[in-house]
Amino acid sequence: MNTNIVKIGPGRQVTLHLAVYLDDGTEVLSSFGDEPIRFRMGDGTLASGLESLLVDLEPGANEQMLADGAALFGTPDGALKHRVPRSDLPKGFMLEPGQVIQFQTPGGQETPGTVLTADDTEVEIDFNHPLARRRLRIHAQVLDVF
Incomplete structure (x- = not known):
């Protein structure tokens, strides 16, 4: 051994x-x-x-x-779910529940967010780790x- x-x-x-x-x-x-x-x-x-x-x-x-x-x-934190105005996203950007997209934080870091729901005015994003x-x-x- x-x-x-x-x-x-x-x-x-x-x-x-x-x-x-x-x-x-x-x-x-x-x-x-x-x-x-x-x-x-x-x-x-x-x-x-x-x-x-x-x-x-x-x-x-x-x-x-x-x-x-x-x-x-x-562990997922409910406080990391946010509603974002649709107008804050690029015009014509197609969103589907489960889709993971990158966001830039105010400090310049990139962070993934998972789309939970989307309508004509708002998008609910989960900023917990996608996995x-x-x-x-x-x-x-x-x-x-x-």
């Missing part, structure tokens, strides 16, 4: 492939077939809840895990840890 194997933990540098799927099989993101993701645990590249699923995995691990989006991206209310399947293939 090799006790020198480095496992994923706080501050470790990790190289892996990662895919996230909705419970219906829809792929949300994937690095498979592309460049692997390289990051240091805790640097903010991945949500802390997602990082917690990776702790103690070692190079060569090829894991599939089920997760609740709220555990990975934070916070979903069941997810995570596929992680660990390439290197150091």
